[in-house]
Amino acid sequence: MALETLESANYPDPSLWGHIHALLLEESDLTDFLNELARHAAASFPHDGAQILAGITLLRGRKAATVASSSERARRLDEIQYDFGDGPCLTAAREHQLVSVPDVGAECRWPEFSQALLREGIHSVLGVPFELGADGQAALNLYSTTSHCFGEDTLAEVQAYVAQSSKALRMGMRFSHYVDSAADLRAALESRTTIDIAIGIIMAENRCPQAEAFEILRAASSSRNSKLREVAAEIVRAIGQPDPSTHFDA
Known part of the structure; x- marks a missing residue:
């Protein structure tokens, strides 16, 4: 499914946009909103027997920072990737493309990072870029404790989820910028x-x-x-x- 057409996709939960919009209104701080969004994302794509962890990576210049995570373990997984300076989620944000790693054990693009993930009990990864335009570069990072967790149907659902979330994230980033400017x-x-x-x-x-x-x-x-x-x-x-x-x- 083309990324540009996902905003009109029918996500299984018709109240998704309403829920995300409510989160944005309830949380006065952008980081708090994104933490809630990460926790919501981690709980939105269940898989039998698998634990899903989520993080949100924001690129600022050449540096990456996890601005949100669904748990402490999710934050640690993102930071491991930053230590190596490359990986599926960084690639998703930098190159604005979907990056799927169905089986971490068979992944050849990031061998050292893949080995680190296996030691952490992670067997599949998905990085999906947010649609932020000129406002920045960011990606939703999903980690699963089972391999082949994100099938075609799930991929489409996650992309639709991110497309909807992108609207709220852009609004939140702009509002945060105005608040920071006013404070300055x-x-x-x-x-x-x-x-x-x-x-x-x-x-x-x-x-x-x-x-x-x-x-x-x-x-x-x-x-x-x-x-x-x-x-x-x-x-x-x-x-x-x-x-x-x-x-x-x-």
């Missing part, structure tokens, strides 16, 4: 407030103009090898004032 802006404004108050104190104590007070503050920062805000905060505290707060009332 707030921190910058609070830092500016502290610096402005310190400059005012220097102006009063030295009876100098603002530009000269700023140069005094900057020279102190340079001589102490400290950040400008840290020196400014020390000046404010030196006159018995608490750390200043910035008000954001409209």
Whole structure:
């Protein structure tokens, strides 16, 4: 089944999108949402006698990081792959292609990693890329304790699952970016407030103009090898004032 057509596929659980959307709304933190998604994925594809573990790999530049996992064991399996620097899940994310390893014992592409998986009791692996466009590269990593766990029907179900989840993940990543940007802006404004108050104190104590007070503050920062805000905060505290707060009332 072509990856681009999977968004319209009929996943067996018609409430899947509603469930994932609810997770996104309930979890205020992107990592918490992805951990819940990983746990949900691990429980969504049962196989007789097999344990399914799930992780979500996010690529940031040249580095990979597990941003979510269904369990501590799943996290460890992903980190083993990162230690080798390659494997089915990293390939799925980097090359944006489905990577299936039906029998780890017969896999020749990643021999050292395959041996490590066998020692961990893992006998089949599946890596499915998320559809994130320009927002990033990521993959759902599924591990099974039995070989040939992910047959054709399961492969189609997992791809449909990931296609649906991709929508929520893109929304979550964008929201997280906006939250981080807002936090950075707030921190910058609070830092500016502290610096402005310190400059005012220097102006009063030295009876100098603002530009000269700023140069005094900057020279102190340079001589102490400290950040400008840290020196400014020390000046404010030196006159018995608490750390200043910035008000954001409209």
